[in-house]
Amino acid sequence: MLIREAQAVHGVGAPVPMFAGQIRQESSWRAGITAPDDGRGLAQFMDATAAMIARAYPELGAPDPYNPRWAIRALVRYDGWLYARVKGETPCERWAAALKGYNAGIGYVQRAQSHSPLPLRWFGTTEWINRGQSPHNFEYSRMYPRWILFKHQPIYAAWGAYTCKGVTP
Numbered sequence: 001m002l003i004r005e006a007q008a009v010h011g012v013g014a015p016v017p018m019f020a021g022q023i024r025q026e027s028s029w030r031a032g033i034t035a036p037d038d039g040r041g042l043a044q045f046m047d048a049t050a051a052m053i054a055r056a057y058p059e060l061g062a063p064d065p066y067n068p069r070w071a072i073r074a075l076v077r078y079d080g081w082l083y084a085r086v087k088g089e090t091p092c093e094r095w096a097a098a099l100k101g102y103n104a105g106i107g108y109v110q111r112a113q114s115h116s117p118l119p120l121r122w123f124g125t126t127e128w129i130n131r132g133q134s135p136h137n138f139e140y141s142r143m144y145p146r147w148i149l150f151k152h153q154p155i156y157a158a159w160g161a162y163t164c165k166g167v168t169p
């Protein structure tokens with residue numbers, strides 16, 4: 001289902017291993033979980049985010065984060081929405097910024113990029129700019145793209161196009 005949905009939204013070159021790694025990071029593929037922060041389902045959507053996604057993509061129907069089909073369809077669309085709103089020197093840098101936006105909120109990423117001396121470079125530069133998060137939340141959300149792209153994504157490398165291949169941040 002993930003491969004089909006990712007390719008339907010992002011084309012045959014969709015970064016399916018990255019999406020799979022993200023689901024692994026969010027929920028370890030457990031559809032029925034609720035996190036202490038109230039993230040729900042496979043993609044750990046907060047209620048407000050799930051509602052925003054449902055409004056932006058009415059074809060998904062009502063928010064249903066515990067439904068794996070809804071969560072996967074919403075995740076690949078929301079990641080694309082985030083990707084369109086951030087900058088990056090390479091697709092790898094841009095996906096890293098989008099993933100930080102997924103975890104922390106797009107506003108933190110956009111503010112960091114607007115204050116960065118190298119706004120197109122995520123790793124080693126913009127990722128270190130904190131524009132309002134608590135130290136704990138900042139460190140977690142700074143590491144979030146790294147965990148997905150460099151720890152979890154390789155597990156699913158055979159599933160499709162690989163983001164950040166050959167990159168050592």
